[in-house]
Amino acid sequence: MNEASKMLANRYQVGELIGRGGMAEVHIGYDTRLGRTVAIKVLRPDLARDPSFQTRFRREAQAAAGLNHPAIVAVYDTGEEQIITANGERQTLPFIVMEYVEGHTVRDILKDGAAAPIDEAIEIVAGVLTGLEYAHAAGLVHRDIKPANIMLTPTGAVKVMDFGIARVLADVGQTMTQTQSVVGTAQYLSPEQARGENVDARSDLYSTGCVLFELLCGRPPFLGDSPVSVAYQHVREPAPVPSSFAPDVPPELDRVVMRALEKDRNARYSTAQAFLADLAAVSQGRPLDIATGQYPVGSAGRGSGATAVLAAAAGGTGMTQVMPAGGDFPEDPDDELVEVPGGRARLIRNTLILVGSLLVAGLIIFGLINLTKQKAEVVATTVAVPNVVELQQEAAVNLLTKYELVADPQTEASADVPAGFVIRSNPAAAVVVDKKSTVTIYVSSGPTQATVPQVNGLMEADATALIVHAGLVVKEVIPDNSDYTITAGRATKTDPVGGTSVKPGDPITLYISSGQVQLPDVTNKSIDEATAILAAIGLAVEQLPVQTDAKPPGTVLSQNPQPGLIPQTTGIQLSVATPVVYHPVPNLKGQTEDNATAAVRALNFTANVTRQNSSTVAAGTVIDQSPAKDTQLAEGQAVTIVVSLGPAATTTTTTTTTTTTTPPP
Numbered sequence: 001m002n003e004a005s006k007m008l009a010n011r012y013q014v015g016e017l018i019g020r021g022g023m024a025e026v027h028i029g030y031d032t033r034l035g036r037t038v039a040i041k042v043l044r045p046d047l048a049r050d051p052s053f054q055t056r057f058r059r060e061a062q063a064a065a066g067l068n069h070p071a072i073v074a075v076y077d078t079g080e081e082q083i084i085t086a087n088g089e090r091q092t093l094p095f096i097v098m099e100y101v102e103g104h105t106v107r108d109i110l111k112d113g114a115a116a117p118i119d120e121a122i123e124i125v126a127g128v129l130t131g132l133e134y135a136h137a138a139g140l141v142h143r144d145i146k147p148a149n150i151m152l153t154p155t156g157a158v159k160v161m162d163f164g165i166a167r168v169l170a171d172v173g174q175t176m177t178q179t180q181s182v183v184g185t186a187q188y189l190s191p192e193q194a195r196g197e198n199v200d201a202r203s204d205l206y207s208t209g210c211v212l213f214e215l216l217c218g219r220p221p222f223l224g225d226s227p228v229s230v231a232y233q234h235v236r237e238p239a240p241v242p243s244s245f246a247p248d249v250p251p252e253l254d255r256v257v258m259r260a261l262e263k264d265r266n267a268r269y270s271t272a273q274a275f276l277a278d279l280a281a282v283s284q285g286r287p288l289d290i291a292t293g294q295y296p297v298g299s300a301g302r303g304s305g306a307t308a309v310l311a312a313a314a315g316g317t318g319m320t321q322v323m324p325a326g327g328d329f330p331e332d333p334d335d336e337l338v339e340v341p342g343g344r345a346r347l348i349r350n351t352l353i354l355v356g357s358l359l360v361a362g363l364i365i366f367g368l369i370n371l372t373k374q375k376a377e378v379v380a381t382t383v384a385v386p387n388v389v390e391l392q393q394e395a396a397v398n399l400l401t402k403y404e405l406v407a408d409p410q411t412e413a414s415a416d417v418p419a420g421f422v423i424r425s426n427p428a429a430a431v432v433v434d435k436k437s438t439v440t441i442y443v444s445s446g447p448t449q450a451t452v453p454q455v456n457g458l459m460e461a462d463a464t465a466l467i468v469h470a471g472l473v474v475k476e477v478i479p480d481n482s483d484y485t486i487t488a489g490r491a492t493k494t495d496p497v498g499g500t501s502v503k504p505g506d507p508i509t510l511y512i513s514s515g516q517v518q519l520p521d522v523t524n525k526s527i528d529e530a531t532a533i534l535a536a537i538g539l540a541v542e543q544l545p546v547q548t549d550a551k552p553p554g555t556v557l558s559q560n561p562q563p564g565l566i567p568q569t570t571g572i573q574l575s576v577a578t579p580v581v582y583h584p585v586p587n588l589k590g591q592t593e594d595n596a597t598a599a600v601r602a603l604n605f606t607a608n609v610t611r612q613n614s615s616t617v618a619a620g621t622v623i624d625q626s627p628a629k630d631t632q633l634a635e636g637q638a639v640t641i642v643v644s645l646g647p648a649a650t651t652t653t654t655t656t657t658t659t660t661t662t663p664p665p
Contacts, residue, residue, distance in 0.1 A: 008095055009079045014040055028100065031076070038076060039100045045085070048093055065096075067138060071131030073151065073161045074099040101159055106147035106211065113218045115246055118253070121215035122283050124150065126276060127158025128208055133272035135160075136201040143199060145207035146188045147214065186227035186234075187220035191263050194231035202265040205275055209260025209268075216253070217245040221261060235263070252282045270430040273384060385439055387429035388422045393443045396422045404435040412442040419446035419471055419504065446471035446504040454498035455491040460512050463491040467508050475507030479514040484538030484568045488515025514565075519572070521563040523556050527576045530556050534572055544575045547635060551577040580634045587629035588622045593643045596622050604635035611643045619646035 006014050012029050018039075019026035029040040065075040077097040085091050106124060109116060116124070128150055135142065142149075144162060151159040190206035192199055213221045221240060222233040239261040243249040256278045262268045269275040281288055383403050388396035397407040417423045426440045427433055450471045455463035464474050483492040495509040496502060517537045522530035531541045546557055557575040583603040588596040593609060600607040617623050624642040627633060 008040065008081050008097075009077075012038065012040055012077075012095075012097055014042075029097065031097070037100045039098045041096045041098060043094045045091065045093070048091065067135055067140065069131055069134040071127050071158050071160060072135065073101060073159045099159075101151050101153060103151050103153040103159075106150040106152065106215070109152075110147055110214055110218065115218035116215045118216065118249065119283065121212060122253075122279050124152070124158055124215060125208060125212045126279055126283075128160055128211070129272040129276040129279070131158070131160040132201070132204050132208065133276065136204070136272060141199060141201055142204050142207075143193070144185065144188075145204050145211060146185045147211055148185075150211070186224075186230040187214075187222065189231055189234050190265070191235045192265060194234045200265070201272070202268050202270060205260055205269050205272060206262075206265070208272075208275070209257055212260065213239070213242055213257055216242045216249050216257070219245065238263075250282065252288055255288060256282060270428065271384065271432065273432070274430045381435060382432050383435050385425065385427050385429055385431050385433060388425050388439075388441055389429070390417065391422050392420055393422065393441070396425075396441050396443075400439055400441070405433070406436060406438045408438050408440045409443050410440055411445040413446065413448050414444040417444035418469055419444050448504070450502055450504045450506065452494055452496050452498050452500045452502060452508060455494060455510070456498070457486055458491050459489060460491065460510070463510060463512075467494070467510065471504040472502065472506055472508050474510050476509045478509060478511050480511035481514050481516050481518050481565060482537075483513060484517050486513045487568070488513050515568055516565045517568055517570075519561060519563050519566045519570075521559070522574070523559055524551075525556050527554050527556060527574065530559075530574060538569055540569075540571050542571060542573045544573060545578040546575045547580045548577050549580050553577055553579045582632045582634050585625070585627050585629055585631045585633050585639055588625045588639075588641055589629075591622050593620055593622065593641070596625075596641050596643075600639045600641070605633060606636065606638040608638050608640045609643055610640065611645050613646065613648035614644040615647045617644040619644050 008014060008029075011033050012031055015028040015030065017025055018028050024041045024043050027040045027042065029038045030036075031038050065078055067075065075096055075098050079095055079097075081093045081095060083091055083093050115121075128145065132142065132145075142160070142162070145160070149161045151161060153159060188207040188210040190199065190203035193203055210220055222230050222237065224230040224233060239258065241254050242257050243251070243254050256275070259267070259278075260269055260275060269278075278288055280286075383405065385405065386399050386403055388399055391399065393409055397409065400407040412423055414423050421444050423442045423444050425442070427437075433439075452472065453466045453470050455466055458466065460477065464477075467474050480492040486492050490513050492511045492513050494511065502508075517539065519537075519539070520533060522533055525533075527543060534541055548557070551557060555577040557577055559575075560573040561570070581604070583605070585605075586599050586603070588599065591599070597607040597609065612623070614623055621644050622641055623644050626640040633639070
C-alpha cells in the first residue's frame with residue numbers, strides 16, 4: 001500500500017499493517033461511514049494484475065460477503081480501488097473489508113506442542129463445523145482450514161477466517177508446489193487437494209479432522225521434512241490413530257477422527273452436520289450409531305447452528321492478542337503473525353471502540369435472530385437421508401419412513417451383498433433433502449450365478465451361514481457317517497459338491513459328521529483286504545491267529561465289534577485262519593510228571609494228566625499215555641498222561657485223578 005491508497009472507496013481508512021501472508025496483506029482499518037473498526041485484506045499486487053483472477057475474486061468475494069453466521073468472520077464489503085503504482089502505472093487493487101476480531105488463534109494454543117483437553121478440542125472443532133455447515137449450504141468451500149485460520153475470542157467464541165480466497169486460487173489452477181500461490185497448508189491438505197483435483201465440502205471436513213487430531217495429540221497427523229513429503233503422506237499413508245499418541249482419547253473419538261481422515265472422500269463424513277452429530281454423541285457419552293454413522297438433524301445439539309462456546313480460559317495464557325479477522329498466514333515455520341510497529345490504528349480503535357461495539361452488537365443480535373429463524377424453517381422441512389446400506393429391505397423402508405421419506409425399492413444383482421439387503425441409495429446417506437422426498441433403494445437380488453462354497457470341516461452354523469451368504473438355501477441337513485477325518489458336528493460335504501455353479505436360491509443338502517463310522521462285515525475276506533477296508537475309515541486292526549483247516553490261511557474268521565455304527569477310531573480285533581501244524585507225540589512212559597507235561601507243551605499240545613495207583617511204578621512216574629507215541633497230532637490237540645500214585649492202601653480201592661495242562665500261548 002502506498003500513500004495514495006490510504007483511503008479505499010472513499011470510506012475505509014487504512015491503518016497499520018497487522019499481518020502479512022503469502023496471498024495478502026491485512027491492515028487494521030476504520031469504516032468512516034459506520035464508525036467501526038474493521039480488518040482490511042488487500043490482495044498482493046502480483047495477483048491483482050491477473051484479469052482472470054480479478055473476475056473470480058470478485059465473484060467469490062461477493063459470495064463470501066453473503067455469509068452471515070456467528071462462527072464465521074463476517075465479510076462486510078468488497079471492492080476495487082484504482083491506484084498508481086511506483087512505476088506510474090494504473091492498477092486495480094481488489095480488497096475485502098472484514099470483521100475485526102480480538103483474541104488468539106488455535107495455532108497459539110498448539111505452539112508448544114501441548115494437546116488441548118478433549119472437551120475443549122471437541123468444542124473448538126464443533127464451532128468450526130457449525131460455520132462450515134452454513135458455508136457449505138451456501139455453496140462455498142473454504143479449502144484452507146487450519147489452526148491459524150480459527151480464532152478464539154476472549155469470550156470463548158469460535159470464528160473461522162478466510163472464506164473465499166483459497167477457492168479463487170484453486171479456480172485458476174494453482175497448486176501447493178507453486179510458491180506464488182499456496183492453496184492450502186501441507187499438514188492439513190486433503191488427499192484430493194494434494195493431487196491437484198477438484199475439491200468439495202468433504203475436503204474441508206478432512207482438514208477439520210486434521211485440526212481435531214492436532215488438538216487431541218499436540219501434533220498434526222503427518223509430519224515431514226518438506227511440504228511435498230507431508231502431502232505425499234496425505235495421499236498414500238494411512239493416518240495414525242489419535243489414541244496412539246494420546247492414550248486418553250476414547251475409542252469412539254478415535255473412530256470419528258479416522259472417518260474424517262479417510263483417503264477416499266466417499267468414505268468420509270459427507271456433511272459437516274454428520275461430523276458434528278458424531279462429535280456431540282462422543283461429548284454426551286452416547287454410542288455412535290453404527291447403522292447410519294450419524295444422528296437425526298438437531299439430535300447432536302448443534303443442528304441449530306449456534307456458535308460453540310468454550311471456557312474463557314480454554315487453551316489461553318491469560319493474555320489477549322489482537323489478531324486480524326482473516327489473517328492469511330503461511331503455515332509452519334512462517335505461520336506467525338508479522339507485527340508492524342506503530343500505534344495510530346490502536347489510537348483510532350480505542351477512540352471509536354464504544355460506538356463500533358454497540359453497532360456490531362446490534363447487527364449480531366439481528367443476524368442471530370434471523371439465522372435462527374432460517375435454520376428452524378430449514379430443519380422443519382428438510383432431513384438428512386439415513387444410511388440404509390446393508391439393511392434388509394423391510395428395515396430400510398421402515399427407517400426411511402421414520403425420517404419422513406418415501407422409499408422406492410429397486411432390485412439389482414450383486415455378488416457381494418446377500419439377496420434382500422440394500423446395496424446403495426439415491427440420494428446417498430447424509431444428503432439433506434426435503435421431507436416426503438423419494439429415496440431410491442437398490443436391493444440385492446443376489447448374483448446372477450452362484451457357486452456352492454467349500455464348507456468341509458466347518459461347524460454346522462458356519463457352513464450354513466456361508467451357503468446362505470452365497471445366495472443359496474440349505475434344504476436339508478443329513479448326518480454323515482462316512483468321513484472319519486472330520487469330527488462330530490462339522491460339515492463333511494454338500495450336494496451339489498463345493499465349487500459347482502448353480503442358480504441363486506438353489507437348494508443345497510449339507511452333510512454333518514455324526515462322529516461315528518459304519519463298520520462293515522469283513523469276515524471271510526482276506527486279512528489284507530479287511531485291513532485296507534478298515535483303514536480307509538480310520539479304524540486300526542489287531543490280528544488274532546487261529547489254526548484251522550476249515551478256511552484258507554489268511555481268511556478272517558470273526559471280528560469284534562460286530563458290523564454296525566461305532567465311534568470313530570475304534571480298534572477292531574480280527575481272528576485270522578492259519579495253517580494247522582502236526583507233530584509226532586513223544587514217548588512219555590517212564591518220565592516224571594513234570595518232564596512229560598513240559599514235553600507236551602513244547603510241541604503246542606495240551607496235557608491232560610490223570611493219576612492212579614500202581615504197585616509196580618513209582619509214584620510221580622508216567623504209567624501210560626494217549627495217543628501212543630509217534631502218533632501225528634495237530635498243535636493244540638490234547639495228550640492224556642497217566643501218572644502213578646504208588647501202591648494202593650491195604651484196601652482194594654483204586655483212586656484216579658485227572659489234571660489238564662496246556663502249552664503256553
